[in-house]
Amino acid sequence: MSEMNIAVFAADYSLSENAKALAERLNLPLALSDQESFDYLLVLTPDYLALQKTNDPSSPLYIDFLHGKINYRAKRASIKNETLARAMGLKGKIHPRIIDATGGLAADSFMLASLGFEVTLVERSPIIYVLLEDGMRRAKEDPHTASIVSRIKLVHADALLWLQELAKEDRPDIIYLDPMFPQRKKSALPQKKMLILHDVVGEDADASRLLNTALACAIKRVVVKRPRLAEILALSPVPSFALLGSSSRFDVYLL
Numbered sequence: 001m002s003e004m005n006i007a008v009f010a011a012d013y014s015l016s017e018n019a020k021a022l023a024e025r026l027n028l029p030l031a032l033s034d035q036e037s038f039d040y041l042l043v044l045t046p047d048y049l050a051l052q053k054t055n056d057p058s059s060p061l062y063i064d065f066l067h068g069k070i071n072y073r074a075k076r077a078s079i080k081n082e083t084l085a086r087a088m089g090l091k092g093k094i095h096p097r098i099i100d101a102t103g104g105l106a107a108d109s110f111m112l113a114s115l116g117f118e119v120t121l122v123e124r125s126p127i128i129y130v131l132l133e134d135g136m137r138r139a140k141e142d143p144h145t146a147s148i149v150s151r152i153k154l155v156h157a158d159a160l161l162w163l164q165e166l167a168k169e170d171r172p173d174i175i176y177l178d179p180m181f182p183q184r185k186k187s188a189l190p191q192k193k194m195l196i197l198h199d200v201v202g203e204d205a206d207a208s209r210l211l212n213t214a215l216a217c218a219i220k221r222v223v224v225k226r227p228r229l230a231e232i233l234a235l236s237p238v239p240s241f242a243l244l245g246s247s248s249r250f251d252v253y254l255l
């Protein structure tokens, strides 16, 4: 988990009470005239909730299913052209129970939901979780995205524990993992959103334990997204096969 110093801030005076309630819910301080003393601000605006670097407010991170990359990808997605969908072995008419156990900004879950699949998304960071709730709220109000996000169920939990506590009859067919990986200095810099995500959630040092938990929980398969050339997440077991995407690799563990 990260050591960032984060406070909630109301961008508009009329939102002060909502910002106060959010700060209490997240157990974070409320920034007033002392904004500069925090690394990040969780800014409540009339339109959305955003996480922004205090010294670089130019690119706030908020979840937008209606525009931008997430929407563009989902509009063009098909089982054939999405390596993740193929790695999951998805077929049009069969609807497996899918858990995205490392939800993040929900780009992958939104793509799967736009293909018609139901996904339970689990996210453990309370800050990313409230950004997801906010993105979902706006998407539910739009006729183009309402039916897509109705197929995503959000869960705020650490999947390491949550998966272990699932009742036998709730075990999913497929578990998908996309843990954070260390940033390499030589690689192309991740886009700003990923940098903010990295600052706030840190590295998922327990990802190999999560893989073992997922392997014990899923019925049919576990799919792990990795950088194209990265080592496998855990030495054993080895994946059954891997599919290469443009910048990622999907390691598939058949059960």
Ligand SMILES: C[S@@+](CC[C@H](N)C(=O)[O-])C[C@H]1O[C@@H](n2cnc3c(N)ncnc32)[C@H](O)[C@@H]1O
Binding pocket: 101, 102, 103, 104, 105, 106, 107, 108, 109, 122, 123, 124, 125, 128, 157, 158, 159, 160, 178, 179, 180, 181, 201, 204, 210
């Ligand atoms: C690289 S991001 C996932 C990005 C996501 N696939 C997307 O399409 O936006 C990894 C996320 O997984 C979350 N995460 C890591 N381990 C987790 C766990 N054990 N339980 C729940 N969330 C976890 C992190 O907090 C982070 O938000």
